[in-house]
Amino acid sequence: MQALEKKQDLAAQKPARRIGKAQREERILGYLFVLPVVIVILVLVYYPLAKGFSMSLHSLNFAMGPSDHFVGFKNYLHVIQDPDTIATAIHTLGYLAVAIFVELVGGLVFALTLNSHFRGRGIVLALTILPWALPGIVSGVLWSRIFHPDNGVLNNVLYRLGIIQDYQLWFSKPLYSIFFIGLVFVWSSLPLTILTLLAGLQTIPSELYDASAVDGAGPVYQFRFITLPLLRPALAVALTIGTVNALGIFDQIYVLNGTALGTRSITLQIYLMTFAQLRFGEGTALAFWLTLVTLAFSVGYIRSLRSARG
Amino acid sequence: MKRTLFRALVMIMIFGMLAAACTPAATPAPAQPTQPPAQPAQPTQPLAQPTQAPAKPTEPPVQPTQPPAPTEAAAAQPLKGQTIEVLLPPWAQLSQDMLDAFEKETGVKVNLTIAQWDAIRDKISVAGASGSPLADVAEFDWSWTGQFSKSGWFVPLEDKISKDLLADLQNTPSFTADGHLYAVPYSNDFRLTAYNTKMFEQAGITKPPATFDELVADLKLLKEKGGVKYPLGMFMSPTENVSTTWYLLTLAMGGDLFDKDMKPAFTDPNSGGYKALQWMVDMNKAGYVAPGGFSPDTSWDTKFVAGEAAVNLSTGPAIMPVANDPKQSTIVGQAGLTMVPGIDKPTASFGLPEGLGIMTTSKHQEAALAFINWWMKPENVLAIQANLGLLPTRTSVLEQEIKDNKLPGGEVLIEQAKLLKPLFPSGTPPWYSQFSTEAATLLNAALKGDMSVQDALNKLAAKATALQSGQ
Numbered sequence: 001m002q003a004l005e006k007k008q009d010l011a012a013q014k015p016a017r018r019i020g021k022a023q024r025e026e027r028i029l030g031y032l033f034v035l036p037v038v039i040v041i042l043v044l045v046y047y048p049l050a051k052g053f054s055m056s057l058h059s060l061n062f063a064m065g066p067s068d069h070f071v072g073f074k075n076y077l078h079v080i081q082d083p084d085t086i087a088t089a090i091h092t093l094g095y096l097a098v099a100i101f102v103e104l105v106g107g108l109v110f111a112l113t114l115n116s117h118f119r120g121r122g123i124v125l126a127l128t129i130l131p132w133a134l135p136g137i138v139s140g141v142l143w144s145r146i147f148h149p150d151n152g153v154l155n156n157v158l159y160r161l162g163i164i165q166d167y168q169l170w171f172s173k174p175l176y177s178i179f180f181i182g183l184v185f186v187w188s189s190l191p192l193t194i195l196t197l198l199a200g201l202q203t204i205p206s207e208l209y210d211a212s213a214v215d216g217a218g219p220v221y222q223f224r225f226i227t228l229p230l231l232r233p234a235l236a237v238a239l240t241i242g243t244v245n246a247l248g249i250f251d252q253i254y255v256l257n258g259t260a261l262g263t264r265s266i267t268l269q270i271y272l273m274t275f276a277q278l279r280f281g282e283g284t285a286l287a288f289w290l291t292l293v294t295l296a297f298s299v300g301y302i303r304s305l306r307s308a309r310g
Numbered sequence: 311m312k313r314t315l316f317r318a319l320v321m322i323m324i325f326g327m328l329a330a331a332c333t334p335a336a337t338p339a340p341a342q343p344t345q346p347p348a349q350p351a352q353p354t355q356p357l358a359q360p361t362q363a364p365a366k367p368t369e370p371p372v373q374p375t376q377p378p379a380p381t382e383a384a385a386a387q388p389l390k391g392q393t394i395e396v397l398l399p400p401w402a403q404l405s406q407d408m409l410d411a412f413e414k415e416t417g418v419k420v421n422l423t424i425a426q427w428d429a430i431r432d433k434i435s436v437a438g439a440s441g442s443p444l445a446d447v448a449e450f451d452w453s454w455t456g457q458f459s460k461s462g463w464f465v466p467l468e469d470k471i472s473k474d475l476l477a478d479l480q481n482t483p484s485f486t487a488d489g490h491l492y493a494v495p496y497s498n499d500f501r502l503t504a505y506n507t508k509m510f511e512q513a514g515i516t517k518p519p520a521t522f523d524e525l526v527a528d529l530k531l532l533k534e535k536g537g538v539k540y541p542l543g544m545f546m547s548p549t550e551n552v553s554t555t556w557y558l559l560t561l562a563m564g565g566d567l568f569d570k571d572m573k574p575a576f577t578d579p580n581s582g583g584y585k586a587l588q589w590m591v592d593m594n595k596a597g598y599v600a601p602g603g604f605s606p607d608t609s610w611d612t613k614f615v616a617g618e619a620a621v622n623l624s625t626g627p628a629i630m631p632v633a634n635d636p637k638q639s640t641i642v643g644q645a646g647l648t649m650v651p652g653i654d655k656p657t658a659s660f661g662l663p664e665g666l667g668i669m670t671t672s673k674h675q676e677a678a679l680a681f682i683n684w685w686m687k688p689e690n691v692l693a694i695q696a697n698l699g700l701l702p703t704r705t706s707v708l709e710q711e712i713k714d715n716k717l718p719g720g721e722v723l724i725e726q727a728k729l730l731k732p733l734f735p736s737g738t739p740p741w742y743s744q745f746s747t748e749a750a751t752l753l754n755a756a757l758k759g760d761m762s763v764q765d766a767l768n769k770l771a772a773k774a775t776a777l778q779s780g781q
Contacts, residue, residue, distance in 0.1 A: 060439075062435070062438065062439060062457065062460065062461040062463075063456070063457040063460055063461070063740040063741065063743070064460055064740060065460045065461070065462075066460075066461055066462045141607075144605065144606075144607055148602060148605055149600075149601035149602050149604060149605060150600050150601055150602035150605075150608075151602075167601060169601050169604055169758070171604070172604075172758050172760075173760070174760075255606070255607070256606070257548060257606065258547055258548040258549040258606040258750070259548060259549070259747055259750065259751070260548030260750070260751050260754055260755075261548075261748075261751040262548075262751070262755070262760075272747060274435070275431070275432045275435045275436070276428075276431070276432075276435075276743045276744075276747065277457075277741075277743050277744050277747075278435055278439075278457050278461065278743075280439050
């Protein structure tokens with residue numbers, strides 16, 4: 001009897017073992033599928049990151065010689081005390097403010113417009129995406145033709161309309177320059193915000209609007225109590241992407257106003273420090289500061305989104 | 311199970327293909343380590359001069375760097391089969407015909423990559439910092455000498471080129487640091503002034519200005535009588551160009567950037583540097599310079615040959631071939647060269663020469679050296695001048711051109727060349743790049759009126775002092 005029970009137990013265990021083996025094989029196969037991507041990410045992302053971090057902890061200044069030594073976080077402290085870094089950080093926040101404000105307000109207006117059905121919507125959508133497809137350096141060159149003080153389109157039009165008496169130097173004052181360069185940046189980054197918000201808008205069920213209309217809600221009320229709350233995830237994504245991009249602004253500044261300190265951003269400062277001045281240790285330390293700030297902004301947006309969801 | 315195994319095999323194959331794709335391709339050129347050293351008995355001169363013109367009596371005889379080869383052709387081309395990477399800016403883009411001629415002569419193939427000047431510096435920095443090979447021969451600007459000499463990214467060349475060539479070359483001090491020569495100068499660029507003879511005639515001016523007072527008087531006439539709205543071409547943008555313009559005017563006004571103890575010498579209102587910046591500010595305020603001078607993408611050479619400026623204050627010798635080329639210029643036959651004005655007479659200018667350096671990561675240093683030596687042959691220097699407008703760096707070639715009356719603006723060039731002064735008599739310091747970037751910002755601020763001349767120069771002096779003390 002006992003032998004029979006044992007036999008039955010073994011018979012019951014066999015398929016279980018077979019399933020376990022199959023699962024293990026599946027798991028191994030899964031790992032094999034993932035392995036190439038993991039290796040690529042390790043080699044292309046984490047190895048340079050680790051190498052860069054190690055570099056930031058060394059007194060690496062090739063203009064003073066190839067030898068270096070470990071200095072801990074000295075580079076990190078040194079770069080944030082540098083008046084040029086402080087100035088460029090303030091400028092970067094200026095670009096960020098212009099970019100986020102215009103991208104969110106403008107993006108929302110465009111997305112709401114494109115969410116409605118009208119003739120030629122597809123063409124308008126395609127044209128909207130076009131500036132995003134252009135590399136930053138190209139949009140910079142394009143806008144430098146518009147802002148050019150001698151023969152720029154903007155001066156020409158305003159002069160012919162009698163709005164200005166003389167051709168203007170649009171990048172003469174740092175504050176105006178940051179605003180104008182910020183706008184040029186927004187021109188190329190706005191399409192992404194529009195698309196993100198448009199995708200968010202299209203996930204909102206139309207029944208909600210129909211039901212609220214039956215209850216007597218007008219467009220403003222619908223926007224305030226249906227559209228905005230349900231668009232919050234898309235807004236968080238747009239904010240995160242917009243912030244990351246704005247903190248990395250470089251091309252437009254370089255083309256439109258060179259390396260002038262009055263308009264220099266953090267990334268431009270990193271570039272000058274690292275590649276022009278060969279201060280690799282300090283340059284990478286500043287780059288890691290920027291990474292931390294970017295990360296903090298992104299985490300902040302995601303957390304605020306979670307807390308809003310309750 | 312079979313299916314699982316099949317999938318695993320497919321994965322392994324894909325992974326294998328990826329790994330194979332990541333492996334560097336084998337180069338057709340023979341591996342360098344298999345070649346014996348050229349002259350083991352002379353460790354300080356390991357590279358021979360196989361490409362020097364044998365016809366030139368002053369050059370050393372050809373010294374084969376390889377063991378005797380089975381055929382005569384192989385012996386004549388000891389470097390045959392090698393390929394070198396050459397990285398140069400657009401103004402040094404040799405024609406394919408010339409590169410083919412070099413290959414025919416030496417058997418060395420050249421892969422020429424053209425990149426913008428500042429992009430080349432960035433590429434060198436990245437490659438140098440990571441220790442990865444970038445090019446065998448690379449552009450080397452005079453302003454990089456201080457930084458790159460310390461970095462160890464370029465091979466010292468003073469013992470590798472012939473003494474005769476070394477003696478014949480101009481501008482070598484600009485590429486020398488701590489007694490080592492890091493590049494062989496190929497472009498004898500220095501600052502002088504170009505003017506439009508037709509515009510001058512129309513304004514009733516009979517001779518080019520020799521002093522700043524004359525220049526200001528001429529600009530007034532050109533604007534009022536000659537109808538040239540913005541007669542003066544002068545950089546004002548926050549770029550290296552505004553810095554070099556100010557350096558030039560500082561020397562031309564009888565000053566220096568630093569005294570013999572390397573203390574800033576430009577904050578005193580009577581100093582050359584102060585007077586230079588004040589003059590630049592005054593010229594802009596007087597409306598002699600087009601506002602486009604503030605734009606980073608403005609090229610005064612382009613504007614000058616388009617007839618948009620009567621005086622191109624700070625230009626190089628290469629302006630003449632361009633100004634007289636109907637494909638590029640609307641002022642053919644109208645351009646004239648003159649020396650940079652001075653207080654009482656032309657007194658000084660400075661050079662912005664460019665050189666060819668060999669990177670330490672190069673595995674074909676002998677072939678790279680052969681390329682530089684080939685470039686420096688008189689006939690090639692002349693051909694490059696004819697094609698690209700680069701003024702020769704070899705004194706013997708320049709003298710012959712003047713003798714044959716073949717150098718456009720020759721007399722002015724020679725006279726100006728006699729007045730060249732180094733910006734940094736003891737060599738370009740390693741902090742030059744930081745100083746120059748700061749100078750560009752502050753000079754631009756003063757020119758825009760955001761800052762007084764005194765404040766801008768005081769701040770620049772403070773920065774220079776801080777940089778020297780390592781802050």
